[in-house]
Amino acid sequence: xxxxxxxxxxxxxxxxxxxxxxxxxxxxxxxxxENAQVQNILELACGTGNLTIPLTKKNYDIAGIDIxxxxxxxxxxxxxxxxxxxxxxxxxxAELDFDIINLDCVLCAxxxxxxxxxxxxxxxxFAKTHELLKEEGIFIFxxxxxxxxxxxxxxxxxxxxxxxxxxxxxxYFDDEENLVEMELAFFVKDEDGKFDRFEEVxxxxxxxxxxxxxxxxxxxxxxxxxxxxxKLESPKEDSQRIFFVCRK
Ligand SMILES: C[S@@+](CC[C@H](N)C(=O)[O-])C[C@H]1O[C@@H](n2cnc3c(N)ncnc32)[C@H](O)[C@@H]1O
Numbered sequence: 209x210x211x212x213x214x215x216x217x218x219x220x221x222x223x224x225x226x227x228x229x230x231x232x233x234x235x236x237x238x239x240x241x242e243n244a245q246v247q248n249i250l251e252l253a254c255g256t257g258n259l260t261i262p263l264t265k266k267n268y269d270i271a272g273i274d275i276x277x278x279x280x281x282x283x284x285x286x287x288x289x290x291x292x293x294x295x296x297x298x299x300x301x302a303e304l305d306f307d308i309i310n311l312d313c314v315l316c317a318x319x320x321x322x323x324x325x326x327x328x329x330x331x332x333x334f335a336k337t338h339e340l341l342k343e344e345g346i347f348i349f350x351x352x353x354x355x356x357x358x359x360x361x362x363x364x365x366x367x368x369x370x371x372x373x374x375x376x377x378x379x380y381f382d383d384e385e386n387l388v389e390m391e392l393a394f395f396v397k398d399e400d401g402k403f404d405r406f407e408e409v410x411x412x413x414x415x416x417x418x419x420x421x422x423x424x425x426x427x428x429x430x431x432x433x434x435x436x437x438x439k440l441e442s443p444k445e446d447s448q449r450i451f452f453v454c455r456k
């Protein structure tokens with residue numbers, strides 16, 4: 209079952225409580241803290257452009273890549289409405305193929321790398337990113353923490369009943385493979401007031417900080433910093449979002 213197919217068209221509605229402006233500010237704080245010179249950014253797993261569009265408005269030159277045509281079509285529609293020009297490519301980042309090199313920054317936000325479930329694939333993404341960056345180029349990304357995927361989302365079930373959309377979200381955590389399987393069922397109100405049902409199964413990999421740091425070192429990255437929960441400080445045991453910042 210494809211991920212982010214029908215879900216793409218209600219993704220922004222369900223993410224409406226995420227503070228993307230704060231996310232953009234945090235990314236800019238990191239860039240400032242690192243004293244990095246950033247004009248161009250390649251954004252991996254850019255989705256519906258929730259960071260791509262505001263960062264473009266801040267005059268960064270951005271190209272976004274995502275595997276889901278549907279997420280990209282929503283991004284295109286939003287960009288057009290806001291009069292923003294975006295370069296968007298449909299690609300599996302596990303087989304990243306981008307021919308512009310000497311990039312200032314590569315970015316991946318909000319779980320993009322949790323969707324890369326095999327070590328080999330993530331190692332390939334890191335190696336390719338290293339290749340694409342300029343000397344001293346900066347790589348910024350975040351993942352949902354091992355704690356969040358194994359314990360918070362873990363084997364729990366969530367649901368929400370909104371006016372126009374309702375969903376059931378059942379999780380199963382496999383502690384041998386460190387994979388969480390998310391079974392999502394959505395009910396979306398159509399023009400006649402009836403609810404259409406669709407389902408998606410998502411799989412996310414829980415990575416420890418040490419696993420990621422080891423892979424980054426293997427790919428040749430240096431000055432690796434690990435932050436938790438939108439602070440420029442080390443993560444705590446119960447941090448749910450872990451940020452990695454490193455340089456070529
Ligand atoms: C939770 S969404 C985050 C989207 C966006 N970064 C944001 O902050 O709203 C995860 C995104 O990862 C994308 N994705 C998952 N696996 C991918 C892959 N192998 N290659 C490229 N994109 C992928 C999905 O299509 C989806 O758009």
